[in-house]
Amino acid sequence: MLKFRQAELNDLESIIAIEQQIFSTDSYPxxxxxxxxxxxxxxxxxxxxxNQILGYALGSVNSKRKQGWILSMGVDKVARGxxxxxxxxxxxxxxxxxxxxxxxxxxxxxxNATAIKIYKNLGFQKTQVxxxxxxxxxxxxxxxxxxxxxxx
Ligand SMILES: CC(C)(COP(=O)(O)OP(=O)(O)OC[C@H]1O[C@@H](n2cnc3c(N)ncnc32)[C@H](O)[C@@H]1OP(=O)(O)O)[C@@H](O)C(=O)NCCC(=O)NCCS
Numbered sequence: 001m002l003k004f005r006q007a008e009l010n011d012l013e014s015i016i017a018i019e020q021q022i023f024s025t026d027s028y029p030x031x032x033x034x035x036x037x038x039x040x041x042x043x044x045x046x047x048x049x050x051n052q053i054l055g056y057a058l059g060s061v062n063s064k065r066k067q068g069w070i071l072s073m074g075v076d077k078v079a080r081g082x083x084x085x086x087x088x089x090x091x092x093x094x095x096x097x098x099x100x101x102x103x104x105x106x107x108x109x110x111x112n113a114t115a116i117k118i119y120k121n122l123g124f125q126k127t128q129v130x131x132x133x134x135x136x137x138x139x140x141x142x143x144x145x146x147x148x149x150x151x152x
Contacts, residue, residue, distance in 0.1 A: 014053035068096030
């Protein structure tokens with residue numbers, strides 16, 4: 001059965017393997033994932049099926065700006081096209097919304113049509129295009145979504 005839950009320390013090896021499969025030399029090194037795990041609190045969600053981690057979404061909160069961030073999200077190639085990317089992102093958004101944030105933000109490469117489609121489907125809008133965001137002379141789209149507008 002497919003389920004979505006908070007990431008645990010034991011999941012990191014599988015998460016790192018997916019990161020490396022997807023992002024290759026641009027993937028977060030293991031020590032960065034380990035330390036992000038420690039500071040992410042609840043904001044790290046995995047998709048699991050038959051005890052196998054198939055995807056993850058990692059977030060963080062900038063409490064001073066009341067801003068939640070989606071930092072990384074990925075689905076194992078064997079499990080794509082089943083809605084996992086959208087669902088794992090949605091679960092992370094729910095966790096972020098439960099924090100005292102007014103906005104959720106993320107960045108994405110303009111060529112990443114699949115990810116952009118997911119974020120648009122979930123209500124995100126393109127708010128900026130930043131040049132050289134990762135110091136690699138590539139553009140990066142910033143997408144944001146206002147949340148918790150009913151809260152004071
Ligand atoms: C982006 C990614 C997570 C999508 O995972 P997934 O589980 O296959 O996505 P979903 O099954 O939820 O599909 C999402 C939508 O994209 C659509 N889609 C699938 N392939 C597509 C493509 N090549 N171009 C455009 N849209 C596409 C699907 O039809 C679906 O749309 P729908 O909900 O309207 O039917 C996955 O491709 C991945 O891990 N990519 C590499 C990592 C990455 O880019 N992460 C985001 C970084 S910001």
